[in-house]
Amino acid sequence: MLLLAGNAPPPSASVEVQLSGARSSRGVIRLCLTANRAHFLHCERDPAARSVTLPASASTAEISGLAAGTYALAVLHDENGNGRLDTMLGIPREGFGFSRNPAIRMGPPRWEEVRFDLSNGAIRQPVRLRYLL
Numbered sequence: 001m002l003l004l005a006g007n008a009p010p011p012s013a014s015v016e017v018q019l020s021g022a023r024s025s026r027g028v029i030r031l032c033l034t035a036n037r038a039h040f041l042h043c044e045r046d047p048a049a050r051s052v053t054l055p056a057s058a059s060t061a062e063i064s065g066l067a068a069g070t071y072a073l074a075v076l077h078d079e080n081g082n083g084r085l086d087t088m089l090g091i092p093r094e095g096f097g098f099s100r101n102p103a104i105r106m107g108p109p110r111w112e113e114v115r116f117d118l119s120n121g122a123i124r125q126p127v128r129l130r131y132l133l
Contacts, residue, residue, distance in 0.1 A: 011065050011066050011068075013067065013118045013122070014065070014066060014122045015033065015062070015066065015123055015124075015125050016123070017075070018124060018125070018127070019058065019075065019127055020059070020126065020128050022057075022095060022129050023095065023131055025057040027078045027079040027080055028056055028078050028081060029055070029058055029076070029078070030052075030078050031051065031054070031063070031075050032049050032051045032074050032076075033073050034050075034072055035048070035069050035071050035072075036048065036049070037072075037111045040074060040114065041108055043074050050063050068120055069118060070118070071116060072111060073116075073125060073127065074096070074097075074098055074114075075097040077095030077096070077131075078094060080094075091132050091133055096129065097127040097130060100116060100125075101128050102114055104130060104132075
């Protein structure tokens with residue numbers, strides 16, 4: 001059977017993000033979901049990425065209408081609302097987290113530690129926010 005591009009089913013996958021560990025309700029939580037390995041640490045640079053901004057008191061978010069594939073999720077607790085991760089001497093001053101909650105060592109996690117596969121349907125992705133300062 002020949003499938004034409006115009007007859008392809010619409011994307012029907014979704015990710016429910018369960019957030020935990022926020023140290024305050026100040027500011028906002030910024031989520032960024034990307035399928036681009038090269039941009040997962042700077043997800044905002046990926047024009048195809050999906051971004052969501054929530055009040056810092058939120059505990060869940062849903063990103064829907066996704067195509068099946070491999071993704072990574074980066075989360076920032078932007079406590080002062082300036083739209084970026086503030087650092088001191090290269091150490092994050094605000095909360096952050098990633099899909100699959102990788103161990104944080106010296107430097108950011110690798111793609112292999114945060115990527116997850118998404119097929120049609122819904123999955124749940126818990127993310128624990130971490131604070132270093």
